[in-house]
Amino acid sequence: MSLPKAVYEELEKVVGSRNISDKEYVLAGNRAQTPEIPVRHRSADAIVLPGSTEEVAEIVRICRRHGVRYVGTVSGGIPTAYATEENTILIHFKRMNRILEINEKDRYAVVEPGVRHVQLYPEVRKRGLSYTAAAVGPGGSVLVNIACTGGDHHNQYGSSRPTRYLLGVEMVTPEGEILRTGSLEAGAGWFCPESAGPSLRGIVKGYSGNAGHIGIVTKCAIALDRCKGPAATRTEGVSPHSRIYMDDECSRVYVFNYSSIQDVGRAMLALGESEVGATVQKYFYLPLSLMMTSSANEFWEKWDGFRKAFPMPLVVHLAPHSVREREYEEKILFDVVRETGGVRLPRELERWWEEHMDYFMIVSRLQSVLRLGGSWLPIKTGGESVRHLCDIGDSIREFIHDFTDTGKIFDAPQNYQIIPMEYGHFASFELLFMWDRTDPNSFRYMQEFCAASRETDLKHHAHSMTAGGYGRAGEALGRLYCDCHLWAGRIRHSFDPDFDPDA
Ligand SMILES: Cc1cc2nc3c(=O)[nH]c(=O)nc-3n(C[C@H](O)[C@H](O)[C@H](O)COP(=O)(O)OP(=O)(O)OC[C@H]3O[C@@H](n4cnc5c(N)ncnc54)[C@H](O)[C@@H]3O)c2cc1C
Numbered sequence: 001m002s003l004p005k006a007v008y009e010e011l012e013k014v015v016g017s018r019n020i021s022d023k024e025y026v027l028a029g030n031r032a033q034t035p036e037i038p039v040r041h042r043s044a045d046a047i048v049l050p051g052s053t054e055e056v057a058e059i060v061r062i063c064r065r066h067g068v069r070y071v072g073t074v075s076g077g078i079p080t081a082y083a084t085e086e087n088t089i090l091i092h093f094k095r096m097n098r099i100l101e102i103n104e105k106d107r108y109a110v111v112e113p114g115v116r117h118v119q120l121y122p123e124v125r126k127r128g129l130s131y132t133a134a135a136v137g138p139g140g141s142v143l144v145n146i147a148c149t150g151g152d153h154h155n156q157y158g159s160s161r162p163t164r165y166l167l168g169v170e171m172v173t174p175e176g177e178i179l180r181t182g183s184l185e186a187g188a189g190w191f192c193p194e195s196a197g198p199s200l201r202g203i204v205k206g207y208s209g210n211a212g213h214i215g216i217v218t219k220c221a222i223a224l225d226r227c228k229g230p231a232a233t234r235t236e237g238v239s240p241h242s243r244i245y246m247d248d249e250c251s252r253v254y255v256f257n258y259s260s261i262q263d264v265g266r267a268m269l270a271l272g273e274s275e276v277g278a279t280v281q282k283y284f285y286l287p288l289s290l291m292m293t294s295s296a297n298e299f300w301e302k303w304d305g306f307r308k309a310f311p312m313p314l315v316v317h318l319a320p321h322s323v324r325e326r327e328y329e330e331k332i333l334f335d336v337v338r339e340t341g342g343v344r345l346p347r348e349l350e351r352w353w354e355e356h357m358d359y360f361m362i363v364s365r366l367q368s369v370l371r372l373g374g375s376w377l378p379i380k381t382g383g384e385s386v387r388h389l390c391d392i393g394d395s396i397r398e399f400i401h402d403f404t405d406t407g408k409i410f411d412a413p414q415n416y417q418i419i420p421m422e423y424g425h426f427a428s429f430e431l432l433f434m435w436d437r438t439d440p441n442s443f444r445y446m447q448e449f450c451a452a453s454r455e456t457d458l459k460h461h462a463h464s465m466t467a468g469g470y471g472r473a474g475e476a477l478g479r480l481y482c483d484c485h486l487w488a489g490r491i492r493h494s495f496d497p498d499f500d501p502d503a
Pocket residue numbers: 071072073074075076077078080081082093113134135136137139140141142144145148149150151152153211212213215216217218366367369
């Protein structure tokens with residue numbers, strides 16, 4: 001179904017004829033099929049490119065008046081960034097891509113939704129500052145990562161989740177009202193999420209954002225940290241075969257392999273107690289092997305060796321302020337590793353990591369994890385204590401071998417990551433699995449795998465998943481989280497009266 005002509009013309013009046021289209025060749029480029037979903041996405045009925053908050057508000061009001069659905073999008077990295085139902089338009093933020101302010105003194109940046117990491121990160125890094133850039137890659141939207149989706153990143157150990165870094169927010173509610181939060185509403189600027197103005201940070205973002213359900217975020221401020229380690233890097237070669245050097249005595253990467261996740265957890269907590277390291281993470285060995293090879297053929301040649309060499313790699317980046325401090329951190333690190341049974345990997349493997357750290361962690365290389373061409377899905381993307389998440393890591397073996405040993409999913413049973421945050425006060429989890437999407441049964445296997453994972457969590461009362469969904473759809477998990485499916489539904493309804501929380 002295409003958009004009624006009258007509605008199209010109303011939208012056109014708002015954004016101008018150059019910034020709206022319902023042409024098939026334009027829509028076709030914006031319904032990319034994501035590999036984990038075997039069905040072809042239907043097309044949006046039109047795509048609009050607003051240039052300001054006021055235009056977004058006007059578009060939302062028109063949609064509401066005519067019962068048209070809308071979906072906000074920037075890079076379209078996840079399925080919810082596409083039209084999935086009839087009578088839907090895409091609101092693309094590529095024109096709203098301005099960095100509005102970088103405040104070095106109070107350490108925050110104000111951005112529009114279309115600003116990507118590749119725009120903002122070099123700008124703040126030049127100033128000796130840094131921020132929690134999600135590992136989605138340079139093309140991901142800064143605002144979306146920080147205000148609307150998960151935003152987990154690999155430097156959380158020495159900093160925190162993006163949730164903590166969201167400051168003032170400007171957003172358009174489903175009724176078309178422009179809302180400003182925190183210090184912004186009180187006329188005091190962007191610097192603080194709490195003030196005389198309403199602090200809605202927990203509602204706008206919560207743990208993993210609400211992907212636009214309670215409003216379209218049109219501007220936000222994010223907190224900046226002082227950059228740990230060198231501000232400048234030296235690069236060689238052309239991406240994806242480039243190398244990045246941090247020529248600095250105050251930057252070192254060490255990688256250790258473990259045979260027990262409980263020992264990894266003990267190491268994380270001991271390092272956190274001493275506040276040693278800028279980054280500490282138990283990384284996934286399958287993406288790491290994919291990133292360390294330059295083609296699918298090379299991957300298959302090396303995978304067997306890699307999976308034996310580092311099934312449970314613990315990556316540590318030290319970024320102290322002086323050589324003396326580095327030597328002190330190294331001493332503690334090696335003591336902790338010895339006491340917890342870690343084995344240091346050969347220097348060439350550590351060096352590979354060291355030479356690819358563009359955002360203080362590997363970010364721009366990440367897309368090569370998709371190189372095998374199958375499907376993939378991250379599950380269990382919640383947060384809890386380090387110990388609880390290590391127990392969840394252990395519990396994966398209760399169900400995963402039914403799938404890996406039978407070829408239903410890729411045979412990589414240890415392929416999960418745990419990233420401690422705030423020096424181990426809590427941590428995030430992610431179980432990433434891949435499968436062959438040319439197998440006609442693969443979608444069913446994927447669903448069975450997700451169900452087995454959920455059942456194991458429910459059996460152990462384990463909190464590895466982010467509770468999502470409203471009403472009955474969110475009930476199974478919501479019960480584990482204080483009935484949050486009911487509360488989330490009520491909150492959404494208060495922002496969007498057209499939404500039925502009991503449906
Ligand atoms: C290889 C790969 C690795 C990834 N790694 C990570 C990772 O490490 N950490 C992580 O957090 N995510 C990761 N992701 C998931 C996801 O792609 C990102 O969270 C997402 O990229 C965020 O930015 P975007 O520009 O891609 O947003 P989009 O994908 O365009 O949108 C994401 C969601 O936000 C909504 N949205 C868009 N704009 C707005 C707005 N202005 N207001 C309200 N809602 C809006 C969309 O409707 C959609 O639901 C990864 C994805 C891929 C493909």
